Amino acid sequence: MRGAATKAPPDPVQTAERVDTAERSPMPAVRPGLRRARRREALTFYAFISPWLFGFVTLVALPMLSSLALSFTDWDSFQPPQFVGLSNYVELFTDDPLFWEALGHTLYFAAVSVPLSLLIALGLASLLARPMRGARFFRTVIYIPAVVPLVAAAMIFKWLLAPDAGPVNAALALFGIDGPAWLLDADWVIPAIILLSLWQVGAGTILLIAALQGVPPELYEAARIDGASRFQQFWRISVPMVTPVLFFNLVTGLIAGFQVFSQVYVLTDGTSGPDNASLMLVPYIYDNAFRNYDMGYASALAWVLFLIIMGFSAIIMRSSRLWVFYETEVRS
Amino acid sequence: MSSVRRADAARADELGGRSLAIRYAVLTVVSAVLLSPLVFMVSMALSSDQTSREMTFTFFPSEFHLENFITAFTSGLPIGQFLINSVVIVVFACVGMVFSSALVAYGFASLRAPGKSFLFMVLLSTMMIPGEVLLIPQFVLFRNLGWIDTLLPIIVPNFFANAYNVFLMRQFITRIPVELSDAAMIDGLGRWGIFRRIVLPLMRPILFAVAIFTFTFNWGYFFGPLIYINSEEKMPLALGVQILSATTSGAQTPPWNMVMVGSLILIVPMVAVYHFGQRYLYEAGLVSGSAGLK
Numbered sequence: 177m178r179g180a181a182t183k184a185p186p187d188p189v190q191t192a193e194r195v196d197t198a199e200r201s202p203m204p205a206v207r208p209g210l211r212r213a214r215r216r217e218a219l220t221f222y223a224f225i226s227p228w229l230f231g232f233v234t235l236v237a238l239p240m241l242s243s244l245a246l247s248f249t250d251w252d253s254f255q256p257p258q259f260v261g262l263s264n265y266v267e268l269f270t271d272d273p274l275f276w277e278a279l280g281h282t283l284y285f286a287a288v289s290v291p292l293s294l295l296i297a298l299g300l301a302s303l304l305a306r307p308m309r310g311a312r313f314f315r316t317v318i319y320i321p322a323v324v325p326l327v328a329a330a331m332i333f334k335w336l337l338a339p340d341a342g343p344v345n346a347a348l349a350l351f352g353i354d355g356p357a358w359l360l361d362a363d364w365v366i367p368a369i370i371l372l373s374l375w376q377v378g379a380g381t382i383l384l385i386a387a388l389q390g391v392p393p394e395l396y397e398a399a400r401i402d403g404a405s406r407f408q409q410f411w412r413i414s415v416p417m418v419t420p421v422l423f424f425n426l427v428t429g430l431i432a433g434f435q436v437f438s439q440v441y442v443l444t445d446g447t448s449g450p451d452n453a454s455l456m457l458v459p460y461i462y463d464n465a466f467r468n469y470d471m472g473y474a475s476a477l478a479w480v481l482f483l484i485i486m487g488f489s490a491i492i493m494r495s496s497r498l499w500v501f502y503e504t505e506v507r508s
Numbered sequence: 509m510s511s512v513r514r515a516d517a518a519r520a521d522e523l524g525g526r527s528l529a530i531r532y533a534v535l536t537v538v539s540a541v542l543l544s545p546l547v548f549m550v551s552m553a554l555s556s557d558q559t560s561r562e563m564t565f566t567f568f569p570s571e572f573h574l575e576n577f578i579t580a581f582t583s584g585l586p587i588g589q590f591l592i593n594s595v596v597i598v599v600f601a602c603v604g605m606v607f608s609s610a611l612v613a614y615g616f617a618s619l620r621a622p623g624k625s626f627l628f629m630v631l632l633s634t635m636m637i638p639g640e641v642l643l644i645p646q647f648v649l650f651r652n653l654g655w656i657d658t659l660l661p662i663i664v665p666n667f668f669a670n671a672y673n674v675f676l677m678r679q680f681i682t683r684i685p686v687e688l689s690d691a692a693m694i695d696g697l698g699r700w701g702i703f704r705r706i707v708l709p710l711m712r713p714i715l716f717a718v719a720i721f722t723f724t725f726n727w728g729y730f731f732g733p734l735i736y737i738n739s740e741e742k743m744p745l746a747l748g749v750q751i752l753s754a755t756t757s758g759a760q761t762p763p764w765n766m767v768m769v770g771s772l773i774l775i776v777p778m779v780a781v782y783h784f785g786q787r788y789l790y791e792a793g794l795v796s797g798s799a800g801l802k
Contacts, residue, residue, distance in 0.1 A: 328770075
């Protein structure tokens with residue numbers, strides 16, 4: 177915004193001589209040579225950023241506008257689109273039980289998997305943050321599953337959770353537990369997807385270990401002198417001090433959680449699971465767009481998803497004032 | 509870690525030998541649980557077809573049918589071709605992403621122009637746009653270009669930089685002392701020369717870090733190939749191998765040993781990249797201290 181208001185925003189990265197000239201002579205009366213130099217620099221700037229600018233216009237800005245426009249049409253992607261006003265949105269909210277199912281399942285998945293994996297990551301990080309022999313080994317082991325590509329992870333879990341002779345149910349049978357049919361059971365298919373996301377808890381753990389190690393030791397010393405127990409130190413010092421990292425992971429985790437696709441597709445072979453039990457929003461958009469060729473309706477769904485994500489992000493950002501602690505701020 | 513802190517921790521551990529034991533116990537159990545899917549995977553990848561069909565495998569591999577790795581490449585699905593396609597995608601994607609993002613980042617970090625801060629805000633705000641909103645028009649665009657069933661829709665967008673990578677690189681460039689560029693300019697080097705000869709070499713860690721991120725994303729990228737690629741001989745590994753695991757009819761069980769061979773081929777390069785690449789992530793300051801948030 178600032179750049180649009182003032183012709184040449186002051187740049188901290190410039191030579192002292194330039195600052196002098198700029199300060200002595202106000203904007204309109206710059207020397208012609210300097211003005212030419214500035215124009216050249218601006219052109220160079222635009223040349224440097226041209227790859228992004230071109231991609232932004234062709235792959236982001238125009239597609240975004242056209243998908244908004246398409247969401248008010250009926251379009252099979254071959255015939256010319258028919259303008260239908262708000263009817264896609266009306267249908268979506270009033271006459272499409274599958275949308276509500278997909279929304280419900282997506283919320284269920286995101287609301288359980290994201291906080292749960294953050295909690296587990298925090299627990300593991302607190303065990304690993306203090307020096308101990310073998311910490312490096314444990315850290316590596318916990319991190320490895322997180323670098324496994326989702327598709328590969330989903331294929332492994334599909335097999336692990338195979339109903340009759342899969343390793344998980346075989347292990348449960350050792351304890352006399354009759355395991356569920358997991359991916360074939362409407363009640364267990366989403367927990368199975370959550371389980372897969374918990375397996376990849378390592379990425380968050382690594383970030384939290386770094387954050388915990390960054391907490392100044394004086395804080396713990398002071399607390400110990402005041403007689404705080406380990407438990408109190410953890411909840412009153414460690415946790416508040418790493419809330420910025422928790423917050424960052426919560427936001428990015430939820431945004432990714434709302435857009436879950438690949439693992440669901442692989443685990444349920446591109447179906448929506450038993451009784452549509454694992455139907456989620458992005459797979460539902462995919463089905464509408466690329467299986468039913470209902471591009472207008474799929475665009476409307478995509479925009480609703482976009483607004484839901486924006487809404488949730490806004491709520492979390494608002495709430496962050498209440499629970500995210502930044503070291504620079506002073507609290508009374 | 510300061511020695512004071514280590515001494516402190518040692519004292520705490522002396523006091524709480526029990527708590528240290530609990531820590532080891534918990535971490536051992538968690539590690540075992542997290543590693544077991546991978547051990548199972550290796551065990552199954554080495555099992556015979558019969559073992560796989562009857563699910564009579566054991567936890568630790570008891571048979572070693574290493575020929576599975578040859579079978580995977582010679583019969584049935586063209587896994588060798590999948591692998592080549594994945595490598596092509598990843599190589600072009602990394603080169604395109606690293607160079608385009610570096611160019612754009614240098615522009616935003618070091619050059620002055622009207623409209624710059626506005627454009628930077630636009631760039632940052634694109635990070636919040638979910639891909640689904642762009643999906644259908646992009647699909648139509650690539651279809652009109654005749655790019656369906658080619659690798660182009662997956663490769664080409666990487667040449668137009670990416671907001672997150674530009675942001676990371678810009679942060680990195682602003683930490684390079686300006687005096688270096690100034691001195692080079694006095695010596696008569698132009699902007700391109702400064703970028704090419706001074707800034708780019710100093711950006712090494714962040715260039716590698718972005719290459720690692722790009723590799724990670726594209727190696728496992730599933731959604732794009734699923735939409736754009738129809739013929740088997742053009743599929744990348746992540747999509748092609750998934751076909752192995754898909755059951756076409758309800759009663760049929762997938763050839764799990766081959767599926768696990770496919771998973772292994774997907775996983776090993778990722779682990780290798782992180783193993784050999786993590787020092788660049790550290791040097792780029794992306795995994796230290798406060799995880800890049802301060």
